[in-house]
Amino acid sequence: MPLFALLMLSLPAPAFAQEAEPAPPPAYSTLADVLEDETARRALIEDLRRLAAPAVEEAAEAAAAPDPSLARQIATMTKGIAEQVIVQAQGVWTGLTEMFNGGGRDLAQLSEWAANLAIVIATVLVLFFVLRRAVRPAYARADRWVMAQQEGERRWVHRIIAIGGTALLDLVVVLVAWVGGYVLALTWLGTAGRMETAQSLFLNAFLIIEIVKLGMRGLFASRYQGLRILPLPAEDAAIWNILLARLVGLIGYGMLFVSPVVTAQISWGAGRAVAVLVMLLAFLYALTGILAQRKRVRDALTARAGNAKSGFTGAAIRLLARTWHVFAILYFAALALVTIVRPGDALPFMASATFQTLAAVAGGFVAYAILERLIMLGVRVPEETRRRLPQLERRLNTYIPTGLRVVRTVVVVVVLALIAAAWEVWDVAAWMASERGSVVLSAAIDIAVIVVLAAAVWIAVASWVEHRLSPETGTGEPGAREKTLLAIFRNAFSIVLITMTAMIVMSEMGIDIGPLIAGAGVLGLAIGFGSQKLVQDIITGVFIQLENAINTGDVVTVGGISGTVEKLTIRSIGIRDLAGSYHIIPFSSVDLVTNFMRDFAFHVGEYGIAYRENVDDAIERLKEAFEELRANPDNAPLILDDLEVSGVVALADSSVNIRVRIKTAPGSQWAIGRAYNKLVKQHFDAAGIEIPFPHMTLYFGQDKDGSAPPVPLPQPVIQGKAAE
Numbered sequence: 001m002p003l004f005a006l007l008m009l010s011l012p013a014p015a016f017a018q019e020a021e022p023a024p025p026p027a028y029s030t031l032a033d034v035l036e037d038e039t040a041r042r043a044l045i046e047d048l049r050r051l052a053a054p055a056v057e058e059a060a061e062a063a064a065a066p067d068p069s070l071a072r073q074i075a076t077m078t079k080g081i082a083e084q085v086i087v088q089a090q091g092v093w094t095g096l097t098e099m100f101n102g103g104g105r106d107l108a109q110l111s112e113w114a115a116n117l118a119i120v121i122a123t124v125l126v127l128f129f130v131l132r133r134a135v136r137p138a139y140a141r142a143d144r145w146v147m148a149q150q151e152g153e154r155r156w157v158h159r160i161i162a163i164g165g166t167a168l169l170d171l172v173v174v175l176v177a178w179v180g181g182y183v184l185a186l187t188w189l190g191t192a193g194r195m196e197t198a199q200s201l202f203l204n205a206f207l208i209i210e211i212v213k214l215g216m217r218g219l220f221a222s223r224y225q226g227l228r229i230l231p232l233p234a235e236d237a238a239i240w241n242i243l244l245a246r247l248v249g250l251i252g253y254g255m256l257f258v259s260p261v262v263t264a265q266i267s268w269g270a271g272r273a274v275a276v277l278v279m280l281l282a283f284l285y286a287l288t289g290i291l292a293q294r295k296r297v298r299d300a301l302t303a304r305a306g307n308a309k310s311g312f313t314g315a316a317i318r319l320l321a322r323t324w325h326v327f328a329i330l331y332f333a334a335l336a337l338v339t340i341v342r343p344g345d346a347l348p349f350m351a352s353a354t355f356q357t358l359a360a361v362a363g364g365f366v367a368y369a370i371l372e373r374l375i376m377l378g379v380r381v382p383e384e385t386r387r388r389l390p391q392l393e394r395r396l397n398t399y400i401p402t403g404l405r406v407v408r409t410v411v412v413v414v415v416l417a418l419i420a421a422a423w424e425v426w427d428v429a430a431w432m433a434s435e436r437g438s439v440v441l442s443a444a445i446d447i448a449v450i451v452v453l454a455a456a457v458w459i460a461v462a463s464w465v466e467h468r469l470s471p472e473t474g475t476g477e478p479g480a481r482e483k484t485l486l487a488i489f490r491n492a493f494s495i496v497l498i499t500m501t502a503m504i505v506m507s508e509m510g511i512d513i514g515p516l517i518a519g520a521g522v523l524g525l526a527i528g529f530g531s532q533k534l535v536q537d538i539i540t541g542v543f544i545q546l547e548n549a550i551n552t553g554d555v556v557t558v559g560g561i562s563g564t565v566e567k568l569t570i571r572s573i574g575i576r577d578l579a580g581s582y583h584i585i586p587f588s589s590v591d592l593v594t595n596f597m598r599d600f601a602f603h604v605g606e607y608g609i610a611y612r613e614n615v616d617d618a619i620e621r622l623k624e625a626f627e628e629l630r631a632n633p634d635n636a637p638l639i640l641d642d643l644e645v646s647g648v649v650a651l652a653d654s655s656v657n658i659r660v661r662i663k664t665a666p667g668s669q670w671a672i673g674r675a676y677n678k679l680v681k682q683h684f685d686a687a688g689i690e691i692p693f694p695h696m697t698l699y700f701g702q703d704k705d706g707s708a709p710p711v712p713l714p715q716p717v718i719q720g721k722a723a724e
Helices: 002-009 026-036 038-064 070-104 107-147 153-187 197-220 234-265 268-292 294-306 311-341 346-377 383-388 392-422 428-433 435-469 480-508 513-530 532-546 615-631 669-687
Strands: 555-558 561-568 572-576 582-586 593-595 601-609 644-651 656-664
Touching: 107 153, 107 197, 153 197, 197 234, 234 268, 234 294, 268 294, 268 311, 294 311, 311 346, 346 392, 383 392, 392 428, 392 435, 428 435, 435 480, 480 513, 555 572, 561 582, 601 615, 601 669, 615 644, 615 656, 615 669, 656 669
Parallel strands: none
Antiparallel strands: 555 561, 555 593, 561 572, 572 582, 601 656, 644 656
């Protein structure tokens, strides 16, 4: 709010009336007074010579360095400020001396002038406070009307109406008091139809200051919660309203009324001294108030940071909570310093800088809030699109929020640059118009466009691959070969896109990529000689993919490892074995690929029966087991042909082995084999066919007459003694 106050206070006060005799404009009158005063004239000449010397020196330096760096600009500005402080300090001392000497004015004339001015001031203030008290019940009724509404959009509508109505009523009170002062000055004091300049200065200062305070009362409204714009407790609102109102009154009346009056009545130097003293008092008062409220504001901001939905926002608010008093002190210190260094245009400069700062901060805050909201909302795709492209929403919520965070950072940088330009720390417009600035901006825009296009291309290609891989696209489940090739294409395309984007970005940044490409070629050649194994991996992988030897999901035996293929790259294959272990095998180690998932497969079963069993009967039982297997609706689609009986393939030591073969869909041979083995056991048991298993025969010897000797068994032991 003090920023807006300074903006309003800097507005020129219009001369609504003239004195009894036509008078030259105030600036000419002041200059004439300075030239008539011998001491002031000499001081002015010395000041002009001091000001001219640095200007000549700076012009020579600027000609030698037409495009100074930021550090040089800051050094030059600091040097000028230091020199101006010395010059203005001398002028303030001279002005104080003149002010205490009285300026040689006639005391009788001065008394009459002061009396008329005091009557105008008293009349305006009394009329203003009486009218304010008269309309106070209207504020209370408006507050009750707002608070009677329920929370939500309805209350906000009523609040806007009430705030606008009370502000209009407050403005009417100010205008009535201001017009009353003008009527009094023009009709009752001095010559009818004319008024003194001091009276006009006070009335215009009163109008500007009270309009500023009107806005402050709308922001804080310490007595009326329903009319308070800022979400502050009543106690905090009252403290800040009083603090800022006193600052506005001190600075406004001091700079717009007291200083011009002292300049007109005493001398230019005395008026400058008053302006400096007013700003120093304002700075000390602001410093005291800021330090007194430091902890209260810090605690309030810290509590608000805890409720922030974004971590970045919470961190920014916590940083502001720890440093807000520093920025406030620096602002009022700058105001006092500018008043000392540039007394002629201190308030206009501060108002312009303040307005630009407010506009930059407000615009940045709105943009920041919108971006933060978009980041928090994320991206939602239609249900049909999510069904067909399940990864698209996740991909968009990865890239778009990241881009918005980058834009948010750019907004912060732009706001800081605009603030620096507003306070003449850095001439942004001149830098943008310079060759260096135009190159940097052009490169930044080109890089942003390139990165955005690269991200869009990647999202489109990845989504197309995902669309082809999805069984919901209308073309059905893609084949294993298509899955593998599309996955490899996606990986290869990402590498190519990242490489090309990086090279183009480096080119836009001014880096000569020609030597880089040549160096990369030489480096690639050196790596090729030193990494022949890697080259062999890639070449072998390419030919394996061209021959369609392996696809993701196949069950293979590669490099002595059997398992399911989970991942294929251009260099290696990832296999998960039966125990769950994951193996990465480089293609250079692949001499033989055994794929169990091509076209069809066989379950080869070899079943042994005892020598006493009938072979034909056993074969019939095997066929019955197969028919029962095929009758199962879960197994029937996986069996591609009838049972092949090879017959007796071996007369083993303890069994007669019969081999059969079942043709199955690829990858189903193991499940079909397990189910068939179960049925064979059941049918053999039902038919009483023995499935041999290992036996052991014990031979104890035989006498010559053919009788067998007794088996030598150990004697049992009972309670430690041999049994009798």
